[in-house]
Amino acid sequence: MNRTEQEILSQPEVWARAFDLTDQARELLVATGEHVLAIGCGTSAYMAASYARLRAAAGAGPTDAAYASELPPARRFDRLVAITRSGTTTEILQALRGPRIAERTVGVTAVTGVGLDGLVDQRLVLDFADESSVVQTRFPTTLLALIRAALGEDTDAMLAACREAVAQPLPVDPSQFHHFVFLGTDWTVGLADEAALKIREAAQAWSESYPAMEYRHGPIAVADSRSLVWMFGEPPAGLVDDVRARGATVVTSQLDPLAHLVVAQRLAVALAQARGLDPDNPRALTRSVILDPSA
Structure with a gap:
């Protein structure tokens, strides 16, 4: 079993550990009444988008999300939340070193002792969710599960769904397809973006x-x-029929959407293996994008 697959299958236990940090997450990430901007790159940007929709829908306050390289112009926020597994991503560090656009800054990482440490006011560290794989799986899902817990969602239900997600058979054989489309609504649009990224990263599809x-x-x-x-x-009403009319195969599920992302992660690994690829060593990717400052 490759490292990526091992980390995917570890998610029920990792989510359970994260729920011990619910009070801290409520203080740092819910921050009721404040106007929050969440930023990230790649996977972290998609989690920032989902976090923004969840927090706003819960009535915690206005919440925006942006790529770290594309900050909104000329605006001020009460709180900026920077999501970066490694704490070393160049665009995140540049955003934090630039003009201050928030009264308070919070960094969410899987490690300490990195470039982010001196650039934020407070930290949320999910070191138990860190990954050795380049491809992110359990860090982003753990963060989003923790955010949902801090917003008052049922942790027992989330854990049960995650356990089902790692145990159930895949709904299809991915090797039968050459084209993969992921669709979401509201906060699950970020999950759809992330699932599509896993297919590209792990399976080059x-x-x-x-x-x-x-x-x-x-x-x-x-x-x-x-x-x-x-x-x-x-x-949405009628969409499944419209897609099937094109000859495509449709996968839907009653499983919690975040747990359904875990199944999609497994799909990406299975597709990589079917193509003779090593998901632990994706082409042209590294654990963190660190740019040459002279470039």
């Missing part, structure tokens, strides 16, 4: 992601009998 209702607005034109369309949460 053609994958896309969209808000579910946007899929009919052009992207559905390339769906065919070798397309797999994976939907997070409850599909």
Whole structure:
């Protein structure tokens, strides 16, 4: 079993450990009444987007999300939350070193003793969720599970769903498809983006992601009998039938959407193995993007 697969399967235990930090997450990430900006790169940017939708929907306060390289211009926030597994990503550090746009800054990482340490006011460290794999799996899901717990969601239900996600058979054989599409609504759009990224990173395959209702607005034109369309949460009315009419295979699930992302992670690893690839060593990727300051 490769490292990536081992880390995927460890998620029920890792989520359970994270729930011990619910009070700290409520203080640092919920911060009721404040205007929050969450930033990240890659996977962390997708988790920032999901976090923003969840926090705002829970009534904790206005919440924006942005790529660290594309900060909103000329705005002030009460709190900036920087999500970065490694704490060394260049764009995150540059954003924090730039003009201060928030009264308070919080860093969320899986490690300490890195460049981020001196650039934020407070830290949330999920070191038990760190990964040796380049491809992120358990760190982002653990963070999002913890955020949901801090917002008052049922931790027992989340854990039960995660255990099911690592134990159930995959819903399809991914080697039968050449095109993968992931769709979400509201906070699960970030999950769809992340699932598509896992397919690209681990299996070097053609994958896309969209808000579910946007899929009919052009992207559905390339769906065919070798397309797999994976939907997070409850599909919009009529969409499943529209996709199947194109000959594509549709996967839906009653499983908690975050747990359904865990199943999608397993799908990406299975596809990589079917293609003779090593998901622990994805092409052209490193654990952290660190840019040459002279470039």
